Amino acid sequence: MLGDRLKALRLERGMTLKQLSEVSGLSVGMLSQIENGTADPSLGSLRKLAGVFEAAISSLFTDPDAPLVHVSSPNHRPTLGTTGSEFFYERLTPGRGDLEMLTATIPPGRASSAREWAHPSTECAFVISGELRVEIGEAEYTLTAGESITFDSRQAHRYVNASEADTSIVIAVTPPTP
Template identity: 40%
Template sequence: MSSRIRELRRSRGLTLGQVSKQTGLSVAMLSQVERGQSDPSLESLRRLAEALRIPLFDLFRTEGPEPVAVIRHDERRLVSTPHRHLTYSQVSRSGGKVEVLEGTLDPGAASSESPRTHISEECVLVLEGSLIVELEAIDYALDAGDSCHFDSALPHRFLNPHPEKARFIVSVTPPSN
């Protein structure tokens, strides 16, 4: 991933200083990430993907998309928050027109500190537990088997105020930054 970030930054003609200004991450931190000396948090990866204008999981891609991709459960790419309260595993291939992620959200956790926006559509399907989809400050309660499809340009995030872990699938098209 570290060499991919450097390659993407350079291909866009961006300096570490420019990426630092766009992401709010220090030049030193960015340099360490590019050299493989630091593992960025999920939030840092989101900021980098936004600055580089690519979907988050494309940071991990090494080649163009395969015409057929079988992703084994134990070989999925994972990203998580520092304390692992939120974990996403990539179910779909990188570089495709749709991104499918399996997420787990711990009790009392949220997918982000504040609602986020991006230019996509999302559909979330709760597999286990319960989840709140917060859209423009309105809460939509979902139980196992329920889904919610929405325009990702609306400020949104996922919340789990319940005592058990929530497991869900999120499909995003086009893949988000």
């Protein structure tokens, strides 16, 4: 779905892969792999592509044919890599553009991004297991299994696993801007 949507946006603007590569800073090979569904781009790459098309990241995943009822099964979910692909988010929801739910297992010492960033949404993170540090502006919150945090994600934020064990989480974002 992402590859099809990216190709459609590129062609709507009359761009070649080479032109998109020049503006986005991503290689022609990577762009081709994304369009063909053989590579999962990092969130950083998605941000660059969304910027080129002056669109929200979520628009890259919007599927006009998304079902009204959607069942998500392990090993059949689209994935989103973090910058540097330190870990992957699995997408639990279809691309209707109203709600995004993701799950991830964050390895020890890893973070959702190199630095905090903001986007116009409301976000909720629920810790399934382990310990999660949530950095929001100057504040830090440490959550353990069973706890959640909800915040206005226009505040710069990121998720960090500062513990020595994996941390499993579920994140809900509305409207979607992963």
